[in-house]
Amino acid sequence: MATIGDVARVAGVSRSTASYALSGKRAISEDVRTRVMDAVRSLGYTPNAGARALATSQTMVIGLLAQFLEDEFAPAMLQYILGVSNTARELGYDILLVTEDDGTRALRRITDSRMVDGVVLLNVAEHDERLPLLRAARQPGALVGLPEDCSGVDVFDLDFEEAGRAMVDHLYKLGHRELVLVSQPDHVVERGGAYVWRLQNAAHEQARQRGVTLHSVFGASHQPEVGRDLHAVLDAHPGATGLLVNNEAAAAALPSVLHERGLTAPGDLSVLGRYSDEFARTFSLPFSSIESAPDRLGRMAVRQLVRRIEGEVGPGEPHVVRFVSPELVDRGSTGAPPRRTGG
Amino acid sequence: MATIGDVARVAGVSRSTASYALSGKRAISEDVRTRVMDAVRSLGYTPNAGARALATSQTMVIGLLAQFLEDEFAPAMLQYILGVSNTARELGYDILLVTEDDGTRALRRITDSRMVDGVVLLNVAEHDERLPLLRAARQPGALVGLPEDCSGVDVFDLDFEEAGRAMVDHLYKLGHRELVLVSQPDHVVERGGAYVWRLQNAAHEQARQRGVTLHSVFGASHQPEVGRDLHAVLDAHPGATGLLVNNEAAAAALPSVLHERGLTAPGDLSVLGRYSDEFARTFSLPFSSIESAPDRLGRMAVRQLVRRIEGEVGPGEPHVVRFVSPELVDRGSTGAPPRRTGG
DNA sequence: TCCTCTGTGCGAACCGGTTCGAAAGTAGCA
DNA sequence: TGCTACTTTCGAACCGGTTCGCACAGAGGA
Numbered sequence: 001m002a003t004i005g006d007v008a009r010v011a012g013v014s015r016s017t018a019s020y021a022l023s024g025k026r027a028i029s030e031d032v033r034t035r036v037m038d039a040v041r042s043l044g045y046t047p048n049a050g051a052r053a054l055a056t057s058q059t060m061v062i063g064l065l066a067q068f069l070e071d072e073f074a075p076a077m078l079q080y081i082l083g084v085s086n087t088a089r090e091l092g093y094d095i096l097l098v099t100e101d102d103g104t105r106a107l108r109r110i111t112d113s114r115m116v117d118g119v120v121l122l123n124v125a126e127h128d129e130r131l132p133l134l135r136a137a138r139q140p141g142a143l144v145g146l147p148e149d150c151s152g153v154d155v156f157d158l159d160f161e162e163a164g165r166a167m168v169d170h171l172y173k174l175g176h177r178e179l180v181l182v183s184q185p186d187h188v189v190e191r192g193g194a195y196v197w198r199l200q201n202a203a204h205e206q207a208r209q210r211g212v213t214l215h216s217v218f219g220a221s222h223q224p225e226v227g228r229d230l231h232a233v234l235d236a237h238p239g240a241t242g243l244l245v246n247n248e249a250a251a252a253a254l255p256s257v258l259h260e261r262g263l264t265a266p267g268d269l270s271v272l273g274r275y276s277d278e279f280a281r282t283f284s285l286p287f288s289s290i291e292s293a294p295d296r297l298g299r300m301a302v303r304q305l306v307r308r309i310e311g312e313v314g315p316g317e318p319h320v321v322r323f324v325s326p327e328l329v330d331r332g333s334t335g336a337p338p339r340r341t342g343g
Numbered sequence: 344m345a346t347i348g349d350v351a352r353v354a355g356v357s358r359s360t361a362s363y364a365l366s367g368k369r370a371i372s373e374d375v376r377t378r379v380m381d382a383v384r385s386l387g388y389t390p391n392a393g394a395r396a397l398a399t400s401q402t403m404v405i406g407l408l409a410q411f412l413e414d415e416f417a418p419a420m421l422q423y424i425l426g427v428s429n430t431a432r433e434l435g436y437d438i439l440l441v442t443e444d445d446g447t448r449a450l451r452r453i454t455d456s457r458m459v460d461g462v463v464l465l466n467v468a469e470h471d472e473r474l475p476l477l478r479a480a481r482q483p484g485a486l487v488g489l490p491e492d493c494s495g496v497d498v499f500d501l502d503f504e505e506a507g508r509a510m511v512d513h514l515y516k517l518g519h520r521e522l523v524l525v526s527q528p529d530h531v532v533e534r535g536g537a538y539v540w541r542l543q544n545a546a547h548e549q550a551r552q553r554g555v556t557l558h559s560v561f562g563a564s565h566q567p568e569v570g571r572d573l574h575a576v577l578d579a580h581p582g583a584t585g586l587l588v589n590n591e592a593a594a595a596a597l598p599s600v601l602h603e604r605g606l607t608a609p610g611d612l613s614v615l616g617r618y619s620d621e622f623a624r625t626f627s628l629p630f631s632s633i634e635s636a637p638d639r640l641g642r643m644a645v646r647q648l649v650r651r652i653e654g655e656v657g658p659g660e661p662h663v664v665r666f667v668s669p670e671l672v673d674r675g676s677t678g679a680p681p682r683r684t685g686g
Numbered sequence: 687t688c689c690t691c692t693g694t695g696c697g698a699a700c701c702g703g704t705t706c707g708a709a710a711g712t713a714g715c716a
Numbered sequence: 717t718g719c720t721a722c723t724t725t726c727g728a729a730c731c732g733g734t735t736c737g738c739a740c741a742g743a744g745g746a
Contacts, residue, residue, distance in 0.1 A: 001457075001481065001702080003702055004700090004702065004703060004704095005702075005703095013725075013726085014703075014725070014726050014727070015702090015703085015704095015726090015727095016704080016706095016726065016727075016728090017705060017724085017725055017726070019703070019705080020704090020705090020725090023704080025704090025705085026705090026722070026724085026725095028724075028725085029723085029724060029725090032724085044455075044678060044736080046451075046452075046455035046456050047456060047702080047703070048397070048456060048457050048701085048702050048703065049393075049394045049396075049456040049457055050394075050395075050396030050397040050402065050457060050701085050702080050703090051393075051397050051460045051702035051704090051731090052393075052702080052703055052704080053389070053392075053393030053396075053703090053731095054393040054394045054397050054702080054703070054704095054730095054731045054732065054733085055702080055703045055704045055705085055730080055731055056702090056703080056704065056731085057731080059393065061439070061458075064440070068425060073625075074418075074421055074425075074625065075417075075418040075421065075625060075746080076419075078417055078418065078420075078421045081440075082411060082417075082442060085441075085442045086442060089441075089442075089443055094439055094441065094453070095405070095439065095440045095441075095442075096437055096438065096439055096440075096456065097407070097424075097428060097438045097439075097440035098428075098432075098437065098438075099425060099428045099429060099432075099438075100432055108723070109389075110437070111388060112387075112389035113389050113391060113392040114344075114391050114392055114393060115392045115393075115404075115437065138344065208706070224627065226518075227627060248623075252625070252626060252627065253627050255598065255599055255602075256598055256602075256627060256629075259598075259599075259602045262523060281565060282416070282417065282418060282592075282595070282597065283595065283626065284567065284570060284596050284599060285713040286599075346731090346732055346733080347732065347733060347734095348732075356696085357696050357697070358696090358697095358732090358733085359695080359696065359697075359734080359735075359736095360694085360695055360696090361694070362733070362734060362735080363695090363734090363735090366734080368734090368735085369694085369695095369735090370693065370694070371694075371695085372693085372694065374693090375694085375695080378696055390713065390732080390733065391731085391732050391733065393731085393732080393733090394701090394731070394732035394733040394734090395732080395733055395734080396701090396733090397700095397701045397702065397703085397731090397732080397733070397734095398700080398732080398733045398734045399701085399733080399734065400701075400733085465695075540727095653740095
C-alpha cells in the first residue's frame with residue numbers, strides 16, 4: 001500500500017511538501033502540486049485513517065449507540081439509524097454502530113479509546129446510565145430523547161406534550177367525549193421512557209380541560225400479546241369512540257384486531273397514532289398519526305454534533321434542547337363519533 | 344488523556360515494558376506487572392485505537408455495507424444488521440455501518456484508508472459492482488447473498504432453490520394443484536436479486552414434476568401498490584388455492600387484503616411465506632413461512648470473516664459458499680384446499 | 687574463576703500521517 | 717551592492733502505540 005512517503009518520492013519532494021500539497025494548508029507551487037497529484041493517482045494513494053487519526057486527533061467517525069432491548073419495537077428504530085447515518089455521511093463522517101446491550105461499557109470503550117469524534121445516543125431514558133459517562137468524555141454528545149438532566153449534551157426530541165394535547169384536541173373537535181390512550185409497555189416506561197409520561201400527562205390535562213373522559217392503558221410491545229391487550233381495552237371501554245395509540249407495536253397490530261371485531265375506522269372508531277409516515281407505509285397502516293419524524297431528529301442531532309466537533313460551537317457555549325413540533329398526517333381514520341345506538 | 348508513556352512513568356518502567364506487561368507477549372516479573380496494572384487503574388488508561396491500528400495494522404473494526412434502496416423493504420434488513428453487529432462484538436470487533444447509496448465508493452473509502460479489517464456485504468446482487476473492488480482489497484470479505492462469481496470471498500445465503508421446492512411440495516402434499524407465487528418487485532430482480540429467480544425457477548421445476556399449475560407474479564415493494572397487486576393477482580387466478588409469498592412487503596400487506604376480500608387462511612386460501620420468525624412476530628403475520636434466518640446468516644458471515652482476519656484461515660485456502668437449509672415454521676395458514684363449490 | 691544460559695528490562699526504530707521552524711532562493715527596493 | 721521581504725521547500729519532531737535486538741544481572745556448571 002502506498003504511503004505519503006511513496007508519493008513524495010515519486011513526485012521528487014519531501015513528505016511534508018506532499019502533505020501540504022494535498023491538504024492545501026500552505027502555499028505550494030503549481031508545478032509541485034501537479035506532480036504530487038500525479039503521483040497520488042499513479043500510486044492509488046489513500047491516506048491511512050489510523051495514522052491520520054493519531055496525528056490530528058480526529059477520526060471522522062461518529063459513534064451511534066442504539067439499544068435493541070427485548071421489549072423495544074425494532075423497526076421504528078431503523079429510521080433513526082438511517083437518519084443519523086445518512087446525515088453523517090453528507091458531512092464527511094462515518095458511523096460506528098454499537099448495538100451492545102451494555103451501553104455504558106460500549107460508550108466507555110469507544111470514547112476512551114478515541115475511536116470516535118462524537119456520539120449520538122438513541123433511546124435516551126429519563127435517568128440514562130450512559131449520560132454521566134458521556135458528560136465525562138472528551139467527545140461531545142447529542143441525544144435523541146429527553147432525559148431529566150440535559151446538562152452537557154445537546155438534546156433533540158419530539159414535543160410529546162404538544163403531541164398529547166394535539167391528539168386529544170383533534171378528536172375533541174370532531175365531537176368525541178370518551179377516548180382511550182394506548183401507551184408503551186410497562187417495561188419501557190419503567191426503564192425511563194419519559195416521553196410516554198410526557199404525552200400521557202399532557203393528554204390527561206388537556207382532556208380534563210375539555211371535559212373529555214380519557215382512559216390510559218398500556219400495551220405489550222410484542223405479538224401476540226399486544227393484540228390481546230387491544231381486545232381487552234376495547235372490551236373494557238365500550239363507550240369510547242376514539243383510540244389514541246402511542247405504541248408502534250399496538251398500531252401495527254390494530255388492523256387485524258379491528259378486523260376480528262368487525263370494526264372500521266373511522267366509521268365505528270376513530271383512530272389516531274403516533275409514528276412516522278415511513279412506518280405507516282411499511283406497515284400499511286391506514287390510521288392518521290402524529291408524525292414522529294425520526295429522520296429529522298436524527299439529522300438535527302448529527303448536524304449539531306458535527307458543529308461541536310468542528311468547533312463551530314465552542315464547548316463553553318450553552319447546550320441546546322430542541323423540540324420538534326408534532327404534525328398530524330391525515331389518513332382519514334378520524335371522524336365524527338358514531339351515533340349512539342340504543343342507550 | 345493518559346498514554347502508555349504516563350503509565351510507564353508512574354510504574355517506574357520503560358514504555359516497552361509497560362506494553363509487554365499489558366499484552367503479555369513477553370515474560371514480565373510479577374512485581375513489575377502489578378505496578379503497571381496499578382498505574383493503569385489509577386490513571387484510567389485506555390489504549391488509543393488509532394495509534395494501535397497504526398502500529399499493528401489491525402483496527403478491530405468490521406465494515407458493514409447495507410444498501411437501503413428505494414424499492415427495498417427496510418425492516419427485513421435490520422435483522423441482518425443486528426446479527427452481524429452482535430456477533431462482531433462477541434468476537435471483539437466493532438461495526439462501521441455504511442448505508443451510502445454509492446456502495447462502490449464507500450467500499451473503496453473504508454478499505455483503502457484501512458478503517459476496517461474486513462467487510463460484510465449485505466444485499467449482494469448477481470453481478471454486484473462492489474465485488475471486483477472487494478476482491479482487489481487487502482481485507483477479506485464475506486457476503487450475505489449469492490453472486491454469480493463467488494471467487495475471492497466467502498458466501499452465505501439461504502438455499503433458495505430448496506426453499507422453492509419445499510414451498511411447492513408442502514402445498515402439493517396438502518392437495519393443492521394450482522398455486523400463485525408472488526415474487527419481489529421488478530426493480531429488485533433487475534438489479535440482480537438472483538435469489539428471486541433461484542426460488543422461482545426451482546419452484547416451477549418442482550411444480551412441473553408434480554403436475555401442479557404455478558403462476559408467477561411480481562409484487563411492488565411499497566404500500567399501497569403491493570396491496571393493489573395482490574388484489575389483482577387474486578382476481579386473475581380465481582382457481583388458485585395456495586399463495587406462495589417470496590416478498591416481505593406483500594406478506595405484510597396480505598392480512599388486510601384477505602380481510603378486504605373476506606377470505607381466511609387456510610379456510611379459503613393456503614398461504615406460505617418466506618421471511619423470518621422475527622419478522623412474522625413484528626408484523627403479526629399469521630402465515631406459515633420458510634424461515635429466512637437473517638440472524639444466522641449474519642452470524643455465519645462474521646464468524647468466517649473473523650477467521651480470515653485472524654489468519655486461522657489462510658488467504659490461500661479455498662473460499663466457502665454455504666447455504667442454509669430452509670425450515671418451515673408452521674403457523675397454521677396452510678391446509679387442504681377448499682372443496683370446489685359449483686363447477 | 688570463567689563461561690554460558692536464562693530471566694528481565696531498556697532503548698530505539700517503526701507504523702504513516704501532520705505541522706512547526708527554518709533554510710534556500712528569488713524579487714523588490716533603496 | 718546590500719538589505720529586506722516573500723515564496724517555496726525541507727528537516728525534524730510529534731501523535732501513541734508495538735516490537736526487535738541487546739544489555740545486564742544472577743544462577744548454574746565445568
